[in-house]
Amino acid sequence: MGDGYRIRRKTKEEGSMIVEAAMVLPIFLLFVLFLISIVQMTLYSTALQSTASDTVKSISTHMYPAALAVQKWGATSEAGANPVKDGTDLSAGNQAESNWTIPRLSLTDWGSSYAMSLPKPLNEWVMSALEKGEGPLQKLQAETSESVLDLAIKPLLKPYLSSDLLDYDRIHVSNIIVPELKKGTRPYFGLVVSYELPIKVPFLNQRIVLEASAVERLWIGDTGEGTNKGNDGNDGTGQPEDFIKILEKPNPAVANKQGKVRAKIPPNASASLSVFYKSGGSTAKYLGWKQADADGYIEWEWKIGVNTTPGSWPFVIQLDDGRSIEVMFTVVK
Numbered sequence: 001m002g003d004g005y006r007i008r009r010k011t012k013e014e015g016s017m018i019v020e021a022a023m024v025l026p027i028f029l030l031f032v033l034f035l036i037s038i039v040q041m042t043l044y045s046t047a048l049q050s051t052a053s054d055t056v057k058s059i060s061t062h063m064y065p066a067a068l069a070v071q072k073w074g075a076t077s078e079a080g081a082n083p084v085k086d087g088t089d090l091s092a093g094n095q096a097e098s099n100w101t102i103p104r105l106s107l108t109d110w111g112s113s114y115a116m117s118l119p120k121p122l123n124e125w126v127m128s129a130l131e132k133g134e135g136p137l138q139k140l141q142a143e144t145s146e147s148v149l150d151l152a153i154k155p156l157l158k159p160y161l162s163s164d165l166l167d168y169d170r171i172h173v174s175n176i177i178v179p180e181l182k183k184g185t186r187p188y189f190g191l192v193v194s195y196e197l198p199i200k201v202p203f204l205n206q207r208i209v210l211e212a213s214a215v216e217r218l219w220i221g222d223t224g225e226g227t228n229k230g231n232d233g234n235d236g237t238g239q240p241e242d243f244i245k246i247l248e249k250p251n252p253a254v255a256n257k258q259g260k261v262r263a264k265i266p267p268n269a270s271a272s273l274s275v276f277y278k279s280g281g282s283t284a285k286y287l288g289w290k291q292a293d294a295d296g297y298i299e300w301e302w303k304i305g306v307n308t309t310p311g312s313w314p315f316v317i318q319l320d321d322g323r324s325i326e327v328m329f330t331v332v333k
Contacts (some may be wrong), residue, residue, distance in 0.1 A: 004278055011254045016022075019070055025070040028261055031034060032216075032293060036198060040199070041197065041208070041210065042198075043165060044165065044166070044195060044197060044210055045210050045212065047161075047165050047166050048166065048171075048193065048195045048210055048212045049158055049162055049191070049212040049214070049283055050056050051156075051160050051166065051204065051212075052162040052172075052191055052212045052213065052214040053214045053280070053283065053327060055156055055157050055160045055191060055214070056190060056191055056214040056215065056216045056281075057214075057216050057280070058160065059156065059189055059216075060189045060217065060218050060219065061219055062217035063179070063189060063196040063220050064219060064220045064230065065217060066155050068230075071088045077242065083175070083267070089124050089247075099107065101159060119216060129254070129330060132149040132316070149172075149173035149175070150172055150173055150176070153173045153176060153191065154171065154172070154173050154290075157171060157173075157193065166195065170196045170197075170198070171193060171194075171195050172193065172194050172195075172196075173191060173192070173193055174192040174193060174194050174211065175191075176190040176191055176192070176291065177189060177190035177191075177215060177272070177318065179218055187217055187218040187220050188215055188216070188217055188218070188274065188316060188318070188324075189216060189218060190213065190214060190215035190216070190274065190281075191210070191213065191214055191217070192210075192211065192212075192213045192288065192289075193212055193213075194209050194210065195210045195211075195212075196208070197209070197210065205306055212283070213274075213283070213287070213288050214281055214283065215281040215316075216280060216281055217234045217276065231323060239317075242265055243246050243265065243266065243319065243323050243325075244264075244271075244317055244319070244324075244325045245263060245265075245325070246262075246317075246325075246327055247262040247263055247264055247297075248261065248262035248263075248299070249261050249262075249327060249329050250304075250329050250331075251328075251329070251330070252330040252331065252332045253304050253329055253330065253331045253332070254304065254306070254327070254331075254332055255306055255310070255331060255332070256303075256304065256305070256306035257301075257302055257304055258302070258303060258304070259275075259301070259302055259304045259329075260299065260300070260301045261273060261300050261301075261317075262297070262298070262299040263297075263299070263313060263317055264292075264295075264297055264298075265292050265298055265300055265317075265319060266292070266294050266296055266319070267293070267294050267295060267296040268291065268293070268296075269291070269292050269296070269319055269320060269321075270288075270289055270290065270291045270292070270319070270320040271289070271290060271292065271298055271317055271318060271319050271320070272288055272289045272290075272317070272318045273287050273288065273290075273300045273315060273316070273317055274287065274288075274315065274316045274318070275302070275313070275314075275315045276313055276314050276315065276316070277305075277308055277309060277313050278311070278313070279309070282302070282305075283301055284302040284304075284305070285302065285303070286300060286301060287302050288304045301307055304331065308331050309331070310331050310332050310333055311329075311330070311331060312328050312329070312330050313329065313330075313331060314326050314327065314328050314329075315329060
């Protein structure tokens with residue numbers, strides 16, 4: 001009787017252990033897979049950032065000498081083809097090309113001028129339709145811009161793929177910052193690239209996209225960007241406070257702490273913040289492009305690295321129309 005009772009009790013204990021293992025093992029395996037995914041995403045992000053930084057550094061190093069060579073060759077060709085002209089048309093053409101940029105336009109801004117010319121209530125209907133359709137249309141616009149930039153800029157990334165981890169076909173160029181070379185008021189070149197991971201969110205089947213950005217100053221010496229050069233201000237080189245007003249900046253910034261920049265720009269405009277240290281452009285999160293509110297207020301907050309070299313370093317705020325301002329701030333330990 002006693003032996004039979006002990007056998008049944010032992011069988012029940014073994015059965016309960018099997019049930020517990022069956023419940024805990026899937027959770028443990030999911031946790032392990034989650035850790036593996038985090039490590040993989042970190043490796044992908046590091047490789048993508050390294051590729052973007054190396055590409056931007058190489059292009060920034062060679063862009064200005066190449067531009068001078070092209071300008072000299074173009075001037076020689078123009079002089080040979082039209083010996084009577086004094087070259088004013090060529091300089092105007094070069095200025096137009098050097099001032100070219102890729103703005104981040106809003107479809108609401110496109111339609112507002114048209115809607116205002118309509119009588120009520122048609123103008124309100126058009127504006128309402130634009131606001132409701134802004135999200136999907138902006139997504140379509142972003143995809144279109146991405147396709148165009150992939151054809152022109154993406155091949156430049158291929159020689160700088162940091163490892164075999166990245167798949168070239170999954171890399172896309174989201175945005176580009178084009179420098180102004182004629183007057184040197186915006187000597188910065190930058191890229192924003194994205195990478196679609198081969199893994200998706202479990203159960204939701206949504207894709208995971210990583211983004212990396214890099215900005216470098218061209219090697220053209222001191223150009224005094226962001227200061228008054230005696231222009232009328234229509235080309236964005238007048239007094240900086242006319243279009244960008246700095247409301248708050250790190251004073252001073254402390255290494256391994258948060259830095260915050262707050263500014264006022266035209267209402268609903270988009271702007272990009274780039275921070276430069278001794279080692280080059282900052283790759284911290286939460287920098288880059290943001291959109292101001294209806295009153296024009298915009299702010300960025302990012303982590304200042306623990307190994308940041310103390311000293312005075314610049315940050316640059318650039319609007320979507322190309323106007324920019326450079327401000328110095330101090331970093332201390």
